[in-house]
Amino acid sequence: MSTLLEIYRQSFPKRLRFDKASQVLYAQCYSINKRHRGRKYIPQKDIHDVLNSYVPMPGAPWLQLPIVRHVLLIRLINGIRGLQGGKSWLYNRNVEEEHRRIAEWLSKAAKKPTTHRGNAAARSSTSARQDSDAALAALGAMVERERFEREVLRNFHVATAYQRAMRLGFALVMALCCIVYASLHTDNLVYGYLRYWRRYDRCEIMKYFRDITMLHTLAEVPPAYASLLPPPCVRYTDAAGDACYAVNMVEMVLPQHKITVFALPCPQAGEKAFFAKVGSVAEVCDGILVEGVSFDAIDKLLPAAFFPLKNNTFPALGLHHRFLDILRNSSAEPPMLYPAGADVGWGVFLKQALVPFELRCVYNPTKLSATKGEARIGWGHLRRVLEEWIADEAAQASGEKRVLCLPWTLHQIVNIEASLVKYGFEVRNVYRLHWQREDHIGEHFCSYFSIHE
Numbered sequence: 179m180s181t182l183l184e185i186y187r188q189s190f191p192k193r194l195r196f197d198k199a200s201q202v203l204y205a206q207c208y209s210i211n212k213r214h215r216g217r218k219y220i221p222q223k224d225i226h227d228v229l230n231s232y233v234p235m236p237g238a239p240w241l242q243l244p245i246v247r248h249v250l251l252i253r254l255i256n257g258i259r260g261l262q263g264g265k266s267w268l269y270n271r272n273v274e275e276e277h278r279r280i281a282e283w284l285s286k287a288a289k290k291p292t293t294h295r296g297n298a299a300a301r302s303s304t305s306a307r308q309d310s311d312a313a314l315a316a317l318g319a320m321v322e323r324e325r326f327e328r329e330v331l332r333n334f335h336v337a338t339a340y341q342r343a344m345r346l347g348f349a350l351v352m353a354l355c356c357i358v359y360a361s362l363h364t365d366n367l368v369y370g371y372l373r374y375w376r377r378y379d380r381c382e383i384m385k386y387f388r389d390i391t392m393l394h395t396l397a398e399v400p401p402a403y404a405s406l407l408p409p410p411c412v413r414y415t416d417a418a419g420d421a422c423y424a425v426n427m428v429e430m431v432l433p434q435h436k437i438t439v440f441a442l443p444c445p446q447a448g449e450k451a452f453f454a455k456v457g458s459v460a461e462v463c464d465g466i467l468v469e470g471v472s473f474d475a476i477d478k479l480l481p482a483a484f485f486p487l488k489n490n491t492f493p494a495l496g497l498h499h500r501f502l503d504i505l506r507n508s509s510a511e512p513p514m515l516y517p518a519g520a521d522v523g524w525g526v527f528l529k530q531a532l533v534p535f536e537l538r539c540v541y542n543p544t545k546l547s548a549t550k551g552e553a554r555i556g557w558g559h560l561r562r563v564l565e566e567w568i569a570d571e572a573a574q575a576s577g578e579k580r581v582l583c584l585p586w587t588l589h590q591i592v593n594i595e596a597s598l599v600k601y602g603f604e605v606r607n608v609y610r611l612h613w614q615r616e617d618h619i620g621e622h623f624c625s626y627f628s629i630h631e
Contacts, residue, residue: 189341196337196345198253199266199273203228204336207280211327219320222288229281233265235274242270276334283330287321361534365494368541369627380629387495387620393544394445395423397588403596408608410443410588413616421616425588427459428595430603435568436579439603441595444585446539446547447497448613450486455611456585457503463513463583466502467560470519470552479515492536496622499539502585513583516563518556540619544589553590557597560584564601 195201206228214220235242241252252269260266268274337345360367372378372386395411408426416422425443432438440463444456460466468476484505491499504512529538529546538546560582567580586594599605623629 191335194335195272197272201336204334220323222319232268235267235269364534364536380631384620397592399592400596407595410591423613424610425613427609429607430598431606432603438581440583442585443588443591446500446543450498452613454503460583461504461508463581465514466583467516467518469586471517472519472521473517476517494626495619518559520555548587548589553593557594
């Protein structure tokens with residue numbers, strides 16, 4: 179450990195300055211030493227000129243605080259003052275400390291004689307004494323260059339590119355560790371936020387999760403098609419008197435080509451029983467348009483996209499992530515899978531890598547996924563599939579009916595349904611599928627963390 183500590187101290191010495199102001203001050207001192215490299219002494223005036231080019235920061239130490247300094251744009255104002263010929267502020271504590279250390283060193287060096295005076299009795303003449311006094315006065319205005327380099331520059335440590343890269347890498351590793359921790363313990367963080375930060379009791383937590391549930395039911399309905407298409411989700415009261423949500427599966431037909439499309443609103447999270455019902459509908463169709471999956475990834479889907487996990491994906495909420503249950507209950511040939519998404523760009527990749535899955539899937543489903551742009555791309559893929567089916571002369575001659583299932587997030591599915599109506603489809607039937615109770619998430623959360631009245 180001592181060896182590692184020594185290596186660390188060699189790479190990152192004490193009082194290592196990362197700020198720009200300290201680097202500028204160090205560069206000024208280094209330029210003085212470099213300018214007089216071939217000489218034994220450095221004029222004190224050069225060092226005084228550097229020190230006198232700085233003035234104390236008005237309002238210090240409060241205006242030297244990092245947050246205050248950044249909010250008030252102190253560094254930018256200091257740069258403008260420098261362009262106008264004004265003296266620079268010592269606007270942070272690091273450069274102020276280094277400036278003070280150099281000033282103290284210079285005052286001590288000025289008091290210490292640079293050479294020893296000889297014996298006055300040994301001097302033979304008055305002119306010799308005068309010349310000696312003039313030489314001593316000139317030397318008194320000097321400091322030894324080697325001493326300046328040894329006691330000032332070697333103790334003035336500023337960060338190099340390597341040290342800055344190491345600090346950035348360490349900060350990146352810590353940020354990734356925090357992201358991984360947040361992904362694994364999102365429920366605990368939400369519990370701490372609700373109980374200790376917001377001071378919510380059980381009733382307020384139940385109301386909070388009712389609002390979360392409502393986010394999954396929001397949908398953008400084009401005004402021109404509001405009377406032609408049913409809402410994708412409805413709220414009703416069951417026989418036990420509990421408020422529940424159900425989705426409206428719309429059967430749309432294109433009679434002249436014998437094509438049927440089941441537009442099935444499918445939230446990103448729910449109970450396993452709901453996704454089992456979705457799978458029972460999808461497995462009897464001829465094709466399924468898979469939301470958010472590109473052409474290159476359609477044959478690389480994870481097993482979790484088709485099979486339920488043993489336990490719920492989000493145990494604290496009693497929810498499972500969306501999956502297509504089309505392989506477990508039937509021995510017949512499964513339906514064809516069609517892509518409905520574009521190639522994943524860097525923005526989407528970073529969002530999936532950095533934003534916890536639970537946050538994207540449950541807590542904020544409207545802003546981080548199922549956007550209008552994805553719906554436009556999905557409609558383009560859907561129209562291409564329909565055109566391929568219409569152009570299939572063999573199927574048209576045999577009179578075979580084609581059925582396509584469209585499980586899509588609620589927020590934009592009405593826009594796709596409106597595009598189908600505009601394409602020529604007609605609404606034949608509307609089927610209601612129970613999704614979950616309004617208090618399902620809140621009750622599971624309170625039970626999981628033992629939150630009582």
